[in-house]
Amino acid sequence: MSAVVLQVGQCGNQLGLEWCKLLNKKSNRYKKRCPFSSRTGELAAVCVDSEPKVLRRMHEFVKKNKMHPSNIIDGKGGLGSNWAYGYHGGQGEVENSLLQRTMEAVRREAERRDYYGGTVLLHSLSGGTGSGLGSRLCEEIRDEFAVGHILTVSVVPHHSGESPLQHYNTLLSLASLHRSADGMLLFNNDHVLSCTGSQHSSAAGRGAVSCGLPQGTLSAMNAHIISCTAGLLLPVQSLSTDSGQSLGIEPWELIRSVCPIPTAKLLHTTQVSASETSHWDSLVSGVLQNLPHLSPAGKPYSSRAVLAVARGNQDNSFIASNVLQKLRQGHRCVKWNPFPVDHWTDPRNETGISLFSRLLTVCSNHSSVTKLLHHVVQRSRDMLAARAYLHWYERYGVETDDFHQALSSLSALIEEYDSQ
Structure with missing residues (x-):
């Protein structure tokens, strides 16, 4: 079963470049069994942006015959960091629009797969292309490939300061994606920056446990997000055939x-790594240390479900160390889910420098997402009350009622998570 990676906007293509570099480093034997590339080693990726500048480095893969040239799609100008412009397009854009060209590329790439399983979208929630066009593409893909899955890797903007429209864009993106996607891996820029800007170490045999990279640069942030994504999505032995x-x-x-129920699919990811001599219990402690535990009001957060992916489990010690019970307790898993913690293992760590280092990536359907939702809803409501920037959206077909519907959707989502 194969997946098509769809990279949309500046952020999505910066992440996609890291992703493609990671896959391109793998051996030909690995590429042939990887769902993100063909048997000949060509990357199953479609790259789109409203400006050609960000896509220039992706052409290197075309020159090396690692990607079809028709899978790189660019426009003639930006989308003004405006969700409405990205979603609806400008005046007179018909058959040659970014939307139509991208959908045609996705169709061709899906047809090249032995079996198309779905699409993984890399994008940001704040910019015009990543948020607006990304949302529209998800809806179109859902209609075109009804039985295929959609998983997004969605970057949440900093709490403030990226763009005056970031709260509107995030509001409209989250509401749209929650309708069309099956799961959303959210990476908050502020949290990623804190992970990449510091190292947390603890005694772990003869090795140290690290939750991130040493420098809080944009490059390090992108690398951290892709490391987490690879930790979850690259093949693992426990999901492979006997051969x-x-x-x-x-x-x-x-x-x-x-995502045990479709009404809640916003996902939190944490990752720690250590040497092959470290104990898995220490890595689990690192994961739980970086997990939000209490809301601003002092209410404990909880998880509907948890997935732990342990890479570098060469001695099969992951389960023997009783880490699953520790993860269940640390995430305060809901009582109504009888099997809230799933786990996958692989004896090798294909994402790291050393194939024998240990990497633990944990994805949870965690109620701490309500902190983000509350912030986006409150800031958007304040801006709507002042009618701030509304004319920028109205000129592209987004009315006040559309904002109120999005607010209603996110408010219902907050209630859903609060009720668990």
Whole structure:
């Protein structure tokens, strides 16, 4: 089963570049069993942006015959960091629009797969292309490939300061994506920056446990997000056949594991790594240390479901260390889910420098997402009350009622998470 990676906007293509570099470093044997590339090693990726500048480095993969040239799609100008412009397009854009060209590329890439399982979208929630066009593409893909899955890797903007329209864009994106996607891996820029800007170490045999990269730069932030994504989505032995052949079902099994009901699918990811001599219990402690535990009001957060992916489990010690019970207690898993913690293992760590280092990536359907939702809803309501920037959206077909519907959707989502 194969997946098509769709990179949309500046952020999505910066992440996609890191992703493609990671896959391109793998051996030909690995590429042949990876769901994100063909048997000949071509990357199953479609790259789109409203400006050509960000896509220039992706042409390197075309020159090396690692990507079809028709899979790189650019426009003639930006979308003004405006969700409405990205979603609806400008005046007179018909058959040659970014939307139509991208959908045609996705169709061709899906037809090249042995079996198309779904799409993984890399994008940001704040910019015009990543948020607006990304949302529209998800809806179109859902209509075109009704039985295919959609998993998004969605970057949440900083709490403030990126763009005056970021709260509107995030509001409209979240509401749209929650209708069309099956699961959303959210990476908050503020949290990613804190992870990449510091190292948390603890005694772990002869090795140290690290939750991130040493520098809080944009490059390090992108690398951290892709490391987390790879930790979850690259093939693992526990989901392979007896002969070692990957089935390519990791993205879709992740959705099944951590999204037990379709009304709540916003996902939190944490990752720690250590040397091969470290104990898994220490890595679990690092994961839980970086997990939000209390809301601003002092209410404990909880999880509907948790997936732990342990790479570098060469001695099969992951389960023997009783880490699953620790993860269940640390995430305060809901009582109504009888099997809230799933786990996958692989003896090698294909994402790291050393194939024998240990990497633990944990994805949880965690109620701490309500902090983000509350912030987006409150800021958007304040801006709507002042009618701030509304004319920028109205000129592209988004009315006040559309904002209120999005607010209603996110408010219902907050109630859903609060009720668990």
